[in-house]
Amino acid sequence: MQAAPADPAGEPPSVTWGLDPMFSAFARLFVGDILRMTESTQVPGIYFYNSRPVYKVDVLGTVVYKREREDFFCYGVDDGTGVINCLCWKNELFKEEEEDPGKSGGKRSDKGHGGFNPVGELKKLRQAQQKRCRLEIGELLRVRGPVKTSRQQREIMASTFYKVNDPMMASQIAWMMEAPQLYRQFYDKPLQLQHNAKSDSAISPLSKAKHIIQDFFKQNSVSRFRPYDVQDLLQPLISCQPQTTSVDQEPVAGPSGSRQLRQLLKETLDMLQNEGIVYRKVKSQDEVYLVTAQDKDLLIAVKDIVREDSKREKYAEKGCHILHILSAVRQRYSLNVNKAALELVLKSLECNSDIVSSSDNHYTVF
Structure with a gap:
């Protein structure tokens, strides 16, 4: 043969x-x-x-x-x-x-x-x-x-x-x-x-951490969480190589791994907040994060603002501008909602036909 x-x-x-x-x-x-x-x-x-x-x-x-x-x-x-x-x-x-x-x-x-x-x-x-x-x-x-x-x-x-x-x-x-x-x-x-086989190593741990947490949100339909709920998910991304002394070359335990984990978690949550994927309704010692796409109260609040304000003479023709909606949300719901989070909510409401974009950055109801 x-x-x-x-x-x-x-x-x-x-x-x-x-x-x-x-x-x-x-x-x-x-x-x-x-x-x-x-x-x-x-x-x-x-x-x-x-x-x-x-x-x-x-x-x-x-x-x-x-x-x-x-x-x-x-x-x-x-x-x-x-x-x-x-x-x-x-x-x-x-x-x-x-x-x-x-x-x-x-x-x-x-x-x-x-x-x-x-x-x-x-x-x-x-x-x-x-x-x-x-x-x-x-x-x-x-x-x-x-x-x-x-x-x-x-x-x-x-x-x-x-x-x-x-x-x-x-x-x-x-x-x-x-x-x-x-x-x-x-x-x-x-x-x-x-x-290409090593392409995963070229991706930063921060990007990997972001995708891990987002997958966790989707798979479990998470609407709110605390940092310790997702911290263990990032543990595999931390390279915990034991430190050794120059004398006996035996491993020496140290807090470097846990510090890296906490730092990675903090940077990941900051990134998710900046992108509007999560937000904190109230900033307090009890760190509770809300997942924007799953927060029904925020969706209802934004929908009500658009429905009510688009009836006003000032917004009757073109609808409410996104910056007006953002200002109203911060006044009536939470000061910590950023523009990125609002854009995600508006997109979700538009996909469900609850609101419609009348022109660039203007929204109204049918």
Whole structure:
């Protein structure tokens, strides 16, 4: 029984190809590089530039030869680095027009539309489409599509193609300025997928802590809590490595772990408050936090303010401005509600059709 052949050097496993953003995009590679790309031994039709998987490209160049068949055009495109064959299929409308040139021309005119002739305009549109698809030698073509190898010749199977009108060469200059930047920033940088496995470590403990607490809110439908209710959730994020002395190298117990935990919890709660996800209705020694999205009393208070104040003549036309609502909430409900929390409440009320935004930052009732 033969062993499976090992992947060639520089060719990553196929299961990791989707992790490269370049794999899903039309790569703007020079024709010379497209012709030199090596084909994958794992999946035919996939090619590698600098160990990065490519299967569809975007090319701009001059037509240097052409052939026309019943179903497609075949253009040779030269971008200054090489020439590649581009197979451009005709669409059905294009072929119908060729089969019966007088089919849509007609001599009808629609005087009832003020001289506007829909049939004639459709004919003009199809003629314009033909002109953009049928190119002559020396004209500029942009083509997008997957790369194929047919009869040992590299070519592009066009999914989109059209003639570029560029009398001042502005499009070509812009293209030649953008392409080197893409090479420097993306194409010439080898993809190091092993770093993705460590992506979690690149996320700050503060962001992890925030997501942990938010997940706890959702899973348990938490409406209010105290810091000690969520403190233990953050314990795995604290690296409690024992300190050692220089003499016997034995671990020495210390409060550093608990201090780190308390500090992380404090910073996380501050972040959640700044984003309006939680708030404290009353600041007291008993630290009670309310989850904004679950606080029905706050939602009712905001809804009542909008309903009552939008009846006043001052707000009857445009509705209540968000800053007015915020001021009213602080006066009537809690001084500690910030704008971020109010925006979450307004969004929730609007989703439930309790209120409606009449214009930017203005809200009213139906």
